[in-house]
Amino acid sequence: MLEIRHLRSLIALAESGTVSAAAKRVHLTQSALSHQLRAMDEHAGMPVVRRKGQGVELTEAGRRLLAAARAVASEILDAERDLARIAGRAGGELRIALECHTCFDWLMPVMDAFRRAWPEIELDLVAGFHPDPFALLAADRADLVIGSEPGRRRGLVHAPLFRFEILAVLPTDHPLKTKQWLEAQDFRGQTLITYPVPEGRIDLVRRVLRPAGVRPQRRTAELTVAILQLVASRRGVAALPNWGIKNYADYGYVLARRIGKSGLWSELYATMTEDVAAQRFAADFVATARARCFETLDGLEPIERPSPAAHQKVSSGQSNR
Amino acid sequence: MLEIRHLRSLIALAESGTVSAAAKRVHLTQSALSHQLRAMDEHAGMPVVRRKGQGVELTEAGRRLLAAARAVASEILDAERDLARIAGRAGGELRIALECHTCFDWLMPVMDAFRRAWPEIELDLVAGFHPDPFALLAADRADLVIGSEPGRRRGLVHAPLFRFEILAVLPTDHPLKTKQWLEAQDFRGQTLITYPVPEGRIDLVRRVLRPAGVRPQRRTAELTVAILQLVASRRGVAALPNWGIKNYADYGYVLARRIGKSGLWSELYATMTEDVAAQRFAADFVATARARCFETLDGLEPIERPSPAAHQKVSSGQSNR
DNA sequence: ATATACTATGAGGAAATTTCATAGGATTCC
């Protein structure tokens, strides 16, 4: 029997293009998803996907089912929102603070979508950037902080959003352009253009340069476009999330290079106090953000192990759950 | 996690009003459905149903979920039809013959609905009534016969539609009006008004009167309304499906009485040849008929123990074990 | 008050789903 779980998997599959990636998205193994697909084939009486080079492609039947899946998913989502509303405590507010400047790029559409779904919730963006956004939670000046995991503090809940790669951004005629990927030493003598935040909050510095004893000069800019402009005009190099620069790199405005052989990856979490996390609309905000980002942004990875003592499995292989 | 099976159960529950009846409809035990409901309560964070006298009533949350369930169900149904179309690529025809005259009452709307869903299938009603409609299948003059189960013949598939009660119909001033239920002897000396079919095809005669040696006079009429007119004008008594007479009885035009202490029940099946049953649109016709009848007609019971072969072939529905 | 019709619940078992382990197919890179 066809169930919603199959439909969800199908959506993930359509959006990620491979069974393995889709499996991660729905927190299953590739094998489980493969079995699910076979079940769907059987149910439909014909193949729903066909193998297509690296990955897999929906057949006509698959596309028809996908349409149904999307319709069903949105129907369910609406219903759950209404349920939450019925559960009472209409009204509320959600004040969001950002640790990460680039997040502006995707936050606005997410906020719009959320406002449409929860008109009765007052949604605010805490203005300005703060040295320690997580302090805003304690000070009750924000309800939700979007940032990397700040270590475990009591009373705080971390909802995983996604993993993404941080790429080095170079002017198109930079001497390092020939390298496939950069290492710490390559940054020696460069000017690093960053957002105006403490060094410790910049992943490249904290996790790559500082351990290697490299301390490039810094220069700051508030906006992503400003940073890119500075890079393009050869005032220095930057390190930015791949989704934030994809368009510029594709267009040839700047170059993007991997940092380290397997890349420099970072994670984003939504951090809330426990009582905020208990509210359904907060959970829904996180879900909306996740869904929208995976749909819109490129090269995102789900965070496999959301909670305690995250054992990072670097090697390939199917470990999950 | 909420699944389609929960939504289907919810629909059945809303349409039948009690957990037990709904359970039968979805081929589960009352217990299983009760567990499902508890799971839904949990998922919704509040009760979905509340007990209400004999039976159960949807809460506001339940009603909201029901709406989602209906939307999802129709979405899935449409998708499956399209899948069948994609698989089939062909038109086809479905010639329907009726064993049971009264079935006209519900068949027309079902045919309309089916035509809307399968415009490319030519749908015909085999004209006139035949002494042995099942012979029409063998003669390839019909593809599907709606009637009671004609015993097991090879090459034929029986898809269960529903169980219904046959009630005795009396004029409002009939001497038997005081009895709660009638027995065979009560029919002695009465005139029995029936459709023009052989005695053996009339359940009341075959299963009640003949075994008791009672042989009332017979008089026939083609249409249900004609039979009711004759009864109302005291020309005799009749035995008709409860759904066919409910309106007339409620309105006080005739009286309806149970036959035997626990009633005289009959079953309706759609009988097809194997190759017809294999076609998806045929299965869908049966599903449409079932759904529509349970929704529209009163006092229907699901057929608990569908003949194993028929069930396998036809209902794309739940496994029942 | 007792019969009746319905629902709730816990335990045990059956069934479906997931994972594990592995094989096999395609593509890319020297």
Place this chain on the structure above:
DNA sequence: GGAATCCTATGAAATTTCCTCATAGTATAT
């Protein structure tokens, strides 16, 4: 053209989920 790398498929074992059975509980009606 082989090695490396990604990807998917599949059978069997393991796990989780779901269903049924047995029975208790609750409301309604007679």
